[in-house]
Amino acid sequence: MNKKTRYSDREFSSDLLAWYTVHGRQNLPWKQLDSPYHIWISEVMLQQTQVETVIPYYWKFIRKFPDMRSLANAEVDSVLSVWAGLGYYARARNLHRAARIIRDDRDCEFPRDFGQLLSLPGIGRSTAGAIMAFSYNLRYPILDGNVKRVLMRIHAIDGDPGARETQALLWKIADAKTPGDSPGDYNQAIMDLGAMICKRAAPSCLNCPVRNHCQAYQSQAVADYPRKIRRAKRPVRSCRMLLISRPDGDVLLQKRPPHGIWGGLWSLPQMDDPKAGIRRFCAESLELEVATWREMDMLRHHFTHYELLIHPVVCSIDHSGNPTMDEERFLWYNRNLGQDAGIPTAVERIFKNLESTENK
DNA sequence: GAACCGTGGTA
DNA sequence: TTACCAAGGTT
Numbered sequence: 456m457n458k459k460t461r462y463s464d465r466e467f468s469s470d471l472l473a474w475y476t477v478h479g480r481q482n483l484p485w486k487q488l489d490s491p492y493h494i495w496i497s498e499v500m501l502q503q504t505q506v507e508t509v510i511p512y513y514w515k516f517i518r519k520f521p522d523m524r525s526l527a528n529a530e531v532d533s534v535l536s537v538w539a540g541l542g543y544y545a546r547a548r549n550l551h552r553a554a555r556i557i558r559d560d561r562d563c564e565f566p567r568d569f570g571q572l573l574s575l576p577g578i579g580r581s582t583a584g585a586i587m588a589f590s591y592n593l594r595y596p597i598l599d600g601n602v603k604r605v606l607m608r609i610h611a612i613d614g615d616p617g618a619r620e621t622q623a624l625l626w627k628i629a630d631a632k633t634p635g636d637s638p639g640d641y642n643q644a645i646m647d648l649g650a651m652i653c654k655r656a657a658p659s660c661l662n663c664p665v666r667n668h669c670q671a672y673q674s675q676a677v678a679d680y681p682r683k684i685r686r687a688k689r690p691v692r693s694c695r696m697l698l699i700s701r702p703d704g705d706v707l708l709q710k711r712p713p714h715g716i717w718g719g720l721w722s723l724p725q726m727d728d729p730k731a732g733i734r735r736f737c738a739e740s741l742e743l744e745v746a747t748w749r750e751m752d753m754l755r756h757h758f759t760h761y762e763l764l765i766h767p768v769v770c771s772i773d774h775s776g777n778p779t780m781d782e783e784r785f786l787w788y789n790r791n792l793g794q795d796a797g798i799p800t801a802v803e804r805i806f807k808n809l810e811s812t813e814n815k
Numbered sequence: 816g817a818a819c820c821g822t823g824g825t826a
Numbered sequence: 827t828t829a830c831c832a833a834g835g836t837t
Contacts, residue, residue: 497833498833499833499834500833501832501833501834502832502833502834502835503820503821503822503831503832503833503834503835504821504822504823504832504833504834505823505824505831505832505833506832506833507823507824508822508823508824508832509833540821540822541821541822542820542821542822542823543820543821543822543834543835544820544821545819545820545835545836546820546834546835549835549836576835576836577834577835577836578835579834579835579836580834580835581833581834581835582833582834582835585833597833598834599832599833599834600831600832600833600834601832601833602833619816646833649833650832650833655825655830655831655832656825656826656830657826683830686829686830688829689829714819714820714837715819715820716819716820716821717820717821718820756821756822757821757822757823758819758820758821758822759819759820759821759822759831760818760819760820799821800821800822800823801821
């Protein structure tokens with residue numbers, strides 16, 4: 456890299472930091488304590504998730520698991536129940552696994568080494584960099600959606616944002632621009648710029664502190680970066696979800712397999728074969744005799760890579776008492792008891808729909 | 816290395 | 827309504 460570029464990178468970071476001092480988001484909940492544990496939790500929650508969405512989950516999580524030991528000693532079910540609704544549940548499982556590793560290998564002392572962080576489940580290059588920069592104020596770059604967008608505009612990079620070469624180039628630029636002085640503040644500043652000024656749609660370039668550095672702005676082509684990629688249409692799948700209640704009103708939930716969608720959460724018994732008979736399914740896989748059933752309104756649920764059409768079915772079963780089920784795989788659930796059960800948002804929606812139809 | 820993994824906001 | 831995508835990482 457030549458002298459001019461190096462000078463320009465330094466000028467970029469100092470302009471950005473001056474803006475951050477005045478306009479940056481310096482009161483985020485996880486910045487209140489100078490604690491690697493809290494930074495770590497927030498960084499994982501913030502993966503692919505916006506700040507406003509994370510905040511209530513962060514408080515709930517920290518109240519329940521205030522430190523590494525409480526998290527490591529908890530049951531994974533308990534962690535998932537706090538995470539329920541936030542999505543990407545592997546993050547919660549990985550957080551819990553990592554906490555146990557840190558407890559067992561390091562007596563709960565949080566790692567201070569980049570390589571050690573990277574080796575933990577759920578921590579990749581960007582999250583490790585963020586923890587190093589925010590917790591220890593060390594010079595590590597980050598590359599999240601905000602930073603990517605900002606850098607692609609600043610340098611008018613016209614490549615597929617997801618392509619390996621583009622990623623490598625962006626990491627190189629991110630590293631070159633990260634100053635040795637206040638790397639923590641700088642990383643926060645460039646993310647804040649992306650979130651507040653250099654937004655995906657309708658960026659406010661006139662308020663941008665680094666527009667003089669911005670090649671896209673200078674060629675009046677900010678809207679062209681990053682380049683938009685056409686995606687394949689999402690496939691549609693459909694299923695039935697069974698609402699089976701006991702005489703005492705508890706609803707039957709079934710534990711999802713540890714991997715795959717909603718991994719480790721408690722969901723309704725699900726029939727993926729639309730032709731299968733309800734009575735037979737219940738007899739064979741649940742050992743319950745269904746007497747009658749009633750179809751509810753279908754609801755659509757959108758995932759990242761497919762769309763799910765859910766047909767809920769309210770079933771009444773032929774039992775005079777309360778049937779017992781294998782407690783590892785099944786749970787009789789009462790919404791009003793606050794059990795430690797992580798329940799997917801789609802299932803919560805079905806419960807709400809059911810409530811509102813019952814009240815009519 | 817491409818597919819997978821949630822949910823909510825926004826245009 | 828539809829499509830995009832946000833403080834990404836794992837397999």
